Amino acid sequence: MVKEIICTNISKTYIGDGVTTHAVKNIHLSFKKGEFTSIIGPSGSGKSTLLSLIGTLDKPSEGQILYDDKDIMKQSKRKIADFRFEKIGFIFQQFHLLPTLTALENVLTPLFGRKVNYSKQKRAKEVLEQVGLINKLNALPSQLSGGQQQRVAIARAIVHKPSWLLADEPTGNLDTETGDKIFSLLKQLNEEEGCSVLYVTHDSTLAHKANRIISMQDGIILEDKEGVAL
Numbered sequence: 001m002v003k004e005i006i007c008t009n010i011s012k013t014y015i016g017d018g019v020t021t022h023a024v025k026n027i028h029l030s031f032k033k034g035e036f037t038s039i040i041g042p043s044g045s046g047k048s049t050l051l052s053l054i055g056t057l058d059k060p061s062e063g064q065i066l067y068d069d070k071d072i073m074k075q076s077k078r079k080i081a082d083f084r085f086e087k088i089g090f091i092f093q094q095f096h097l098l099p100t101l102t103a104l105e106n107v108l109t110p111l112f113g114r115k116v117n118y119s120k121q122k123r124a125k126e127v128l129e130q131v132g133l134i135n136k137l138n139a140l141p142s143q144l145s146g147g148q149q150q151r152v153a154i155a156r157a158i159v160h161k162p163s164w165l166l167a168d169e170p171t172g173n174l175d176t177e178t179g180d181k182i183f184s185l186l187k188q189l190n191e192e193e194g195c196s197v198l199y200v201t202h203d204s205t206l207a208h209k210a211n212r213i214i215s216m217q218d219g220i221i222l223e224d225k226e227g228v229a230l
């Protein structure tokens with residue numbers, strides 16, 4: 001279980017087509033297990049880039065990220081993938097469900113080819129029940145509402161019992177009421193399962209319900225303050 005993630009002086013620079021973009025600049029941050037942190041900021045401020053660095057989807061151009069003192073990105077690709085599988089769950093604005101698979105099958109996808117010490121089917125049904133979709137096990141994504149599809153995506157993100165949940169604009173495609181429900185579900189997972197949540201959003205009302213709010217602008221941290229936890 002990863003108890004702390006420490007980002008030391010991390011930067012990410014994209015170079016392409018003669019354009020250099022400093023998406024994240026010399027950021028120092030640490031996150032403790034169990035926190036619910038919102039990351040807000042205007043479009044292009046580096047929120048998604050920061051999240052993908054923390055989630056080991058991408059490597060910082062400079063600096064390092066330590067997961068309980070381990071620099072995971074120095075390890076082999078296989079080890080990084082195993083680490084990601086064991087510790088981290090991702091939720092995106094576009095739900096990224098496979099259209100030809102049922103809700104249950106979509107939730108099972110992260111477990112394909114993985115050895116686990118529990119029944120995969122039982123676990124997948126358990127998480128679908130947790131997100132309120134036990135009656136939709138056999139529905140295809142096209143037969144579900146946006147909010148329900150995001151619930152399937154959340155079930156898929158937690159099926160392997162990650163201790164860190166990284167959510168990039170998970171309510172961005174949903175109406176306010178559905179977005180509020182998805183936010184509450186993440187809050188519940190944080191409180192009941194102890195899952196740490198990093199929640200990127202444009203919605204400052206939702207953001208302020210977190211324990212901690214980090215504001216970004218132009219690749220830097222403008223503010224890092226306590227929120228009004230629900």
Ligand SMILES: Nc1ncnc2c1ncn2[C@@H]1O[C@H](COP(=O)(O)OP(=O)(O)OP(=O)(O)O)[C@@H](O)[C@H]1O
Nearest residue numbers: 014016021023041042043044045046047048049050
């Ligand atoms: N793969 C990439 N190649 C080149 N530039 C990129 C890449 N990914 C992001 N950028 C640039 O890095 C900067 C930060 O982008 P990022 O997606 O992290 O911002 P963001 O705050 O998440 O924005 P949004 O709220 O619109 O999703 C932007 O200027 C973006 O154009």
